[in-house]
Amino acid sequence: DVKVTQSSRYLVKRTGEKVFLECVQDMDHENMFWYRQDPGLGLRLIYFSYDVKMKEKGDIPEGYSVSREKKERFSLILESASTNQTSMYLCASSPSTSYEQYFGPGTRLTVT
Amino acid sequence: RKEVEQDPGPFNVPEGATVAFNCTYSNSASQSFFWYRQDCRKEPKLLMSVYSSGNEDGRFTAQLNRASQYISLLIRDSKLSDSATYLCVVRRTNAGKSTFGDGTTLTVKP
Numbered sequence: 652d653v654k655v656t657q658s659s660r661y662l663v664k665r666t667g668e669k670v671f672l673e674c675v676q677d678m679d680h681e682n683m684f685w686y687r688q689d690p691g692l693g694l695r696l697i698y699f700s701y702d703v704k705m706k707e708k709g710d711i712p713e714g715y716s717v718s719r720e721k722k723e724r725f726s727l728i729l730e731s732a733s734t735n736q737t738s739m740y741l742c743a744s745s746p747s748t749s750y751e752q753y754f755g756p757g758t759r760l761t762v763t
Numbered sequence: 764r765k766e767v768e769q770d771p772g773p774f775n776v777p778e779g780a781t782v783a784f785n786c787t788y789s790n791s792a793s794q795s796f797f798w799y800r801q802d803c804r805k806e807p808k809l810l811m812s813v814y815s816s817g818n819e820d821g822r823f824t825a826q827l828n829r830a831s832q833y834i835s836l837l838i839r840d841s842k843l844s845d846s847a848t849y850l851c852v853v854r855r856t857n858a859g860k861s862t863f864g865d866g867t868t869l870t871v872k873p
Contacts, residue, residue, distance in 0.1 A: 684860070693865035694807070694850070709860060741806060750795050750854055750861065756804035 654678070655755035657742055663761045670729040672758050674742030681747040683725035685709075685717065687738040687758075694741065700725055701747075732762045764789055768851050769864040776871055780841045784867045786851030787833045793855040796827055796834045800847045801866065807850055810836075841871045 658673035660739040674684065684699040686709075696709030698717040706717050714736060718726045725744075729736055739759050769786045776782050788796075796813035811818065813825040813834050824837040834853075840846055851864035 686863075694863040696860050696862075697861055743820065750797070751809045751812075752807075752861070754808070756806055759807075 655742060655744055655753050657720045657740075657755040657758050659758050661759050661761075662757060664729075664732050665763055666733060668729075668732050668762075670732050670762075672727040672729075672740055673729065673758070674725045674727070674741075674755055675723055676725075676742075676744040676753070677723065678746070678753070679722065680684065680744035680747045680753075681722075683719065684743040684745075684752065685725065685727045686741045687711070687745065688741055689738050697727065698726075712741065732760075734762050736760065765865075766790055766862045767851055767864040769851050769867045771865060771867060773868040773870055776841055776869070777840055778843060778871055778873055780871075781837065781839050782837055782841060782869060783837045784849055784851075784869075785833055785835050786853075786864055786867075787831075788851075788853045788862075789832070790853070790855060791832065792855045793832075793853045795861075796825075797854075797861075798823075798825060798834075798836050799850040799852055799854040799863075801850055802847045807863075811851070838869075843870075843871050843873065845869060846871045 655676045685697045686694045700719045716728045742755040745752045798810040799807040800810045801807040807834045817826040822839045848866040854861040
């Protein structure tokens with residue numbers, strides 16, 4: 652059974668703080684993704700990665716960065732959190748042989 | 764215009780009803796199509812892929828119309844447990860990413 656875990660289910664941070672969201676998958680998947688989900692806007696892709704140390708911008712990368720130092724781990728970084736980054740953040744992974752994405756449970760981030 | 768558009772609903776149907784959702788996509792280079800299901804406060808999970816010839820999985824039927832650039836999901840004999848948000852997903856061949864629709868909410872009532 653594929654498992655994607657995220658470091659926190661709920662997180663509250665202050666404006667200007669640096670925020671790290673961690674995602675780990677245990678199925679040796681090559682591809683990993685970070686999305687945010689907001690009411691009325693659906694899932695929007697922030698960044699994705701095809702391989703270790705490799706990253707590609709998604710549709711809304713501004714204000715975010717990512718790190719993939721190991722195949723199983725993909726981190727999302729908010730350099731200076733702002734209130735408009737309050738959202739549900741979802742991590743996903745997929746093998747290179749399939750387009751099926753497996754999602755983690757999500758982190759609900761509130762920036763005050 | 765959004766790349767993938769869905770009717771947000773909500774669709775409220777009685778148990779046993781047949782319900783259909785449509786999803787339109789704007790990029791003709793799109794090659795792979797999927798339906799995901801997302802329960803309230805849960806993560807999305809793949810429901811089924813959509814093949815050119817159409818495909819069926821139990822009570823669920825998915826179809827693709829390339830000429831009109833839409834995909835559909837038909838649910839027969841609705842169950843209470845089918846209540847969820849259904850997300851349409853489209854992927855272009857040369858793009859590394861998939862584009863998700865905003866979702867259609869279904870509530871099945873007794």
